[in-house]
Amino acid sequence: MSTQANQAAQAPRAVVFAYHNVGVRCLQVLLARGVEVALVVTHRDNPNENIWFGSVADVAAEHGIPVVTPEDPADPVLAERVRAAAPDFIFSFYYRHMIPVALLDIAPQGAFNMHGSLLPKYRGRVPVNWAVLHGETETGATLHEMALKPDAGAIIDQTSVPILPDDTAGEVFEKVTVAAEQTLWRGLPGLIAGNAVRHPNELAAGSYFGGRKPEDGRIDWSQPAQAVYNLIRAVAPPYPGAFTDVAQRRFVVTRARLSRTRVPPGLPCGLQVVDNALLGICGDGNAIVIHELMLDGKPVTPEQFSQLNH
Template sequence: MKPRAVVFAYHNVGVRCLQVLLARGVDVALVVTHEDNPAENIWFGSVASVAAEHGVPTITPADPKSAELRAAVSAARPDFIFSFYYRHMLPADLLALAARGAYNMHGSLLPKYRGRVPVNWAVLNGETETGATLHEMAAKPDAGAIVAQTPVPILPDDTAAQVFDKVTVAAEQTLWRVLPALLAGEAPHLPNDLAHGSYFGGRKPEDGRIDFTKPAREVYNLIRAVAPPYPGAFTDLDGQRFVIARARLAPPGAAPADLPPGLAVSDNALLAICGDGRAIAVHELRHQHDGIETVVTPAGFAQLIHSSRHS
């Protein structure tokens, strides 16, 4: 008899991990996902579409603690509950409905970077490695026993989106590799030592505001961590908002020594001058005005600043 599962899933990791379960012959009795938020940039795949293609019933409850959701999960009689980038914590009484355990896929190498948006935090903090971890779900977030994990490198110029693509593959590989043992009741359950880990909360668009007085490496890490499709690292200048969408850390000595911290044009190139005197070469600068975003050239940036100061 096939093992039955209820799957809570969203985003690309949700898509790929749901597909792994189906490919491994798991009977997915119910998928629980989110309604897409029209105010959000939906740049990722649809779990609901994958479920529909495979004829799996799907629900999108707003409250993970609702009696209706608990009843739906109970009626599915799951052996396992899986959570793949579902955005809500699941209550303990709901997890207890899984006869053989409840497991979550997290986008870091636990116990490091428990909590929200772990990939963005890892890039922001200049990490050189992260990964994906399948672990038991517990009352605390990302705190249960570790079943399997797969590392991926973070290269010096990787954006968070590029790292997230790697983590998605790592999540797929992790689940594919360990699932047969998990279904057979033979998977390892290793300690998740929270004392040697870290926890980070969510991030808001305002957290992308650039402080140019900081060292160039810190500013560059912020740019990489929130680069599109995320909201982007930005600065407000003369009442106008500019988003640095693509950039590269310039070598020492690349910037004229007399430029103060901030955006500047030098030799027809856009630079972000930082507090340690180093520069970041800005390869794509976006100007936001009245809800419209346009890419501006060095000459266009200079003209916008000139016009705003003489209007």
Template sequence: MKPRAVVFAYHNVGVRCLQVLLARGVDVALVVSHEDNPSETIWFGSVASVAAEHGIPVITPADPTSEALREAVRRVQPEFIFSFYYRHMLPVGVLALAPRGAYNMHGSLLPKYRGRVPTNWAVLHGETETGATLHEMSAKPDAGAIVGQTSVPILPDDTAQQVFDKVTVAAEQTLWRVLPALLAGEAPHLPNDLAHGSYFGGRKPEDGRIDWTQPAQRIYNLVRAVAPPYPGAFTEQEGERFIVARARLAPLGSEAASGLANLPPGLHVSDNAFFGVCGDARAIAISELWHVRDGNSVAVAPAQFAQLTHCPRHS
């Protein structure tokens, strides 16, 4: 008889991990997901669509603590509960409805980067590695015993989306590898030592504001961490807002970096190209700059930027 599960899931990790459960023969009796937010850029796959393709009932409750949700889960009598990038903490009363355990896939190498948007935080802090961890769920976020994890590299120019794509694959690999032992009751449950980890909250679009007095590497990490499809690192000049959509660190000693060394921190145009001069006199070379107006973002050329901001062009 197939083991029965209720799956709370959203986003690409939710899509791929749901597909792993189905491929491994798990009877997914119910999927709990989210309604897409019309104000959010939906650049990821739909868990609800995958469930519908397999004839699995889907509910999207607004309140994860509601008695109606608890009753819906209790009614299908799951042996397991899985959470794959579901955006709410699950109440202990719901977790207790799965006699064989409740497990979450988290996008970091726990105990590091517990909490919200772990991939973005890892890129922001200049990490060279992250990954995915399957762990038991408990009353505290991302605090239960570790069942399995897979690491991925963060390359120097990777954006958060590129890293997230790797983490999605790592999540799929982790679940595929450990699921047989988990279903057989033989999976390891390793300590998740919170004293050696870290916890971070969510991020808001305003957190992407660039402080040009900071060192170039820190600014570049911010650009990579929130690059589109995330809200983007932004700056304001002459009352106009601009998003630094794509950039690279200007190499030390390069002609471009040397020519900008005496300019004040901020956005500049030199040789018909954008540069951001940083607090340590290093620069980031900006290959794509967007102008934000009336809620819309449009790519701008150096000449347009100069007109909008009355910025002098340097040669």
């Protein structure tokens, strides 16, 4: 047998559960590292969701990899497909469902997940959005073993990225996607060789957060300006955006900045027009300068806002 054929025979096999941009990039890293991906499990795109990210299914199709989109990862039919693929590894890259432990156990060399935070901080759902909301100055991506609890297994490797003061969650997610790619690229050789070091995932030192609902984007103008600004950044497009209701109309703040000057005293909290500029007056007397305010999907000028509400 030639050296090339021998290497091909020894190529590790994997079943990959993946979605979103992190799924796209990490799938490509596996292929670049010579992993034979025998099956990709992903989601059907939801027509009610803003699909601003890449398609794992398209990447798999380009490489001739079979794709399945089960509604329930506990479906016995899926377990049979995974078992038939005879994977050495199972990987999960931004797949949105918990994968049953019985499924994970099919892979003799382990099951590993890429999470968009510096574990043990921000376990759970939408970790980038939560990190921005809480005013964090860094986050990152963590490759870890999968366990019964979400994001609870031993840490293989992680990469940090900065969160700048005006970064939106979308901008941070782009950095985290690159961090995920770097982390997997660095960690794969050790996993394949079977000598990857496991680091403890100290859950008691971290935090867990659930998913966010549309109502969570409602602005509470009585909060300090920094807290309001963090919310605006955390849900800015491509996410649905922070909103406020005025005169039975819903206005969405899509672009804003913290004001560098004190606002005139006595202005009530909420959206106000001051010197032909849209401001969000906050509970600590500071303001948010609104650079883009939307109503029914269309931008609203300060003059239009004044006319609508008088």
